[in-house]
Amino acid sequence: MTQVTLKDQEHLFESFKNGDEKSFAHIFDIHYRSLCYFATPITQDALQAEDIVADCMYKLWQQRATFKTLQNIKAFLYISCRNACLNHLRNLKRRNSAQELYLSQLESSEDTILYQIIETEVLSLLDDEIESLPEKCRAVFKLIYIDNKKTDEIAAILGISDKTVRGHKARAIELLKTQLLKKGVSSLILLAFLFLIDAS
Secondary structure (H helix, E strand, O other), X not given: OOOOOHHHHHHHHXXXXXXXXXXXXXXXXXXXXXXHHHHHHHHOOHHHHHHHHHHHHHHHHHOHHXXXXXXXXXXXXXXXXXXXXXXXXXXXXXXXXXXXXXXXXXXXXXXXXXXXXXXXXXXHHOHHHHHOOOHHHHHHXXXXXXXXXXXXXXXXXXXXXXXXXXXXXXXXXXXXXXXXXXXXXXXXXXXXXXXXXXXO
């Protein structure tokens, strides 16, 4: 991952505020994937999640002159995405059990949103490493952490045993931890990753 200097960040922010479309495209690229990771488990609908994220990005562009820092932008995007997901769930005539659970959590606790942000940020940072996993390990990892599927559901989808699912999950986690350490990833990110996998 390319390191962005403070000067570069300041230039990006000022250009964005002044209506530079290339700067907006850069900010879009920085946050889009993480926000989709964030919205997909909540909505249980990847296409709906993408629509929500696109709407949030449009609102960001419309309100660009009101922001004071890049962190304000990030906070705005997550809060807007969370609220849009919440409204989507409330407006559904029928909700499945996972959607009902997210709706109740989002309405009652800010801890849920914090955990979701940590989870999606870590998954986004790990994206290249996830894609490099062996095929079955990658499939199992994505079904668990991105699609929120349970072991028996994954076994049915992939046509393998529950034990095999757990084996692929364990191998994926070990491979990712090894890659993080090899790349000198900060202890904070590694801690967040361990928090993510232990909570699942």
